[in-house]
Amino acid sequence: MISTIVKPLLSPERMLIVLPSWLGDTVMATPALRALRRHFPRAQVTYLGRSGPLAVLANAPWADATIQAPLPRGLSYGAHFLRSVKKLHHEHFDSAVLMPNSFGSALMVTLAKIERRLGYDRDGRGILLTDCLLPAKENGRFIPGPMIRYYLALAGYLGASQLDTTMELFTCPDDERAVASLLAQEDIDPTRDILLVHPGGGFGPSKRWPAQKYAQVAEALVERFGLQVIITAGPKEADVAAEVQTAVKAKVLNLAQRNLSVGQLKALIRRSRLMIGNDTGPRHIAAAFSVPVVTIFGSTDPAWTETFFDGQRIVRAEVSCGPCQKKTCKKESLRCMELISVQMVLAQAVDLLEHCPRKKV
Numbered sequence: 001m002i003s004t005i006v007k008p009l010l011s012p013e014r015m016l017i018v019l020p021s022w023l024g025d026t027v028m029a030t031p032a033l034r035a036l037r038r039h040f041p042r043a044q045v046t047y048l049g050r051s052g053p054l055a056v057l058a059n060a061p062w063a064d065a066t067i068q069a070p071l072p073r074g075l076s077y078g079a080h081f082l083r084s085v086k087k088l089h090h091e092h093f094d095s096a097v098l099m100p101n102s103f104g105s106a107l108m109v110t111l112a113k114i115e116r117r118l119g120y121d122r123d124g125r126g127i128l129l130t131d132c133l134l135p136a137k138e139n140g141r142f143i144p145g146p147m148i149r150y151y152l153a154l155a156g157y158l159g160a161s162q163l164d165t166t167m168e169l170f171t172c173p174d175d176e177r178a179v180a181s182l183l184a185q186e187d188i189d190p191t192r193d194i195l196l197v198h199p200g201g202g203f204g205p206s207k208r209w210p211a212q213k214y215a216q217v218a219e220a221l222v223e224r225f226g227l228q229v230i231i232t233a234g235p236k237e238a239d240v241a242a243e244v245q246t247a248v249k250a251k252v253l254n255l256a257q258r259n260l261s262v263g264q265l266k267a268l269i270r271r272s273r274l275m276i277g278n279d280t281g282p283r284h285i286a287a288a289f290s291v292p293v294v295t296i297f298g299s300t301d302p303a304w305t306e307t308f309f310d311g312q313r314i315v316r317a318e319v320s321c322g323p324c325q326k327k328t329c330k331k332e333s334l335r336c337m338e339l340i341s342v343q344m345v346l347a348q349a350v351d352l353l354e355h356c357p358r359k360k361v
Helices: 023-028 030-039 051-056 077-091 103-111 147-157 173-185 211-225 238-247 262-271 281-288 342-355
Strands: 002-004 014-018 044-049 065-068 095-098 116-120 131-134 194-198 228-231 252-254 274-278 293-296 312-315
Touching: 014 030, 014 077, 014 103, 023 030, 023 051, 023 147, 023 281, 030 147, 044 051, 044 077, 051 065, 051 262, 065 077, 077 103, 095 103, 103 116, 116 147, 131 147, 173 262, 194 211, 194 262, 194 281, 211 228, 211 238, 211 274, 211 342, 228 238, 238 252, 262 281, 274 281, 274 342, 281 293, 293 342, 312 342
Parallel strands: 014 044, 014 095, 044 065, 095 116, 116 131, 194 228, 194 274, 228 252, 274 293, 293 312
Antiparallel strands: 002 131
């Protein structure tokens, strides 16, 4: 990244950090959030973010306050946006760090008259920022690179030197108790390991490995390691979870329709022995809790979402048309997913189970 320096920000007193919009991106931002807290221990740090990102950061010790951001849709968005501007202005922040690349986030902190505004010069918003970082490009296209380092560059620009790439999350006691109670009610044996399967992908169909293949992997791992299978999915992915459940012959606990909170999902993932899923937010949660995870990639480029976690295995097929970063396959064949065999995923899962030590829960 190439930075454009206006003037050094030596000691902010009231710092606003605008969080990424997506769950997984927020988890990848935790090294930067930790670095900023350590570098500015006496600053009043406030997070501005949507409900999901704020929930995934619950109990993290790096912020003093949070503000929920308006969702960028619906007829009332304009009114919510202006109310947020007014609230930010009344908070008298002296600096803002923008992790998302959106024009709207830059416009909000500009209208709130926050003096120093740091972010990447993207989405035509450079004129609204006082301090800019330029993302790496080649032939006019962004060069894929780890988002963890992308966010850490913002902290580094402000002088932070402890730029450890390890992601980190925390759970709440209430969520831990709720998950423990749920598993007990569903006769999940606390002495046996849990295989967590997350077959959905809110991004689009191009992120989803076939349900039948998930089922075959789960059955093989149950037979070989005696794992207990739990399925999770997003609110709009219950049909995918049901397909996997129906196809698995062993006993399966499907939690896709239980409306688990983000906090409860974190507590469940933290208890798991292994997670297998597509390139979605929960795989980052698993890595942040040092839970071994096999991630299946289709259209998306793993270079963007590198976790720097030794317990992760990536499974993908090399195809001439990918990674295309598209939500749906333009060729209608989804070869990048179809070419990934059950054996490819199973081999990585077995390797993790045999070589990654169990962590204390």
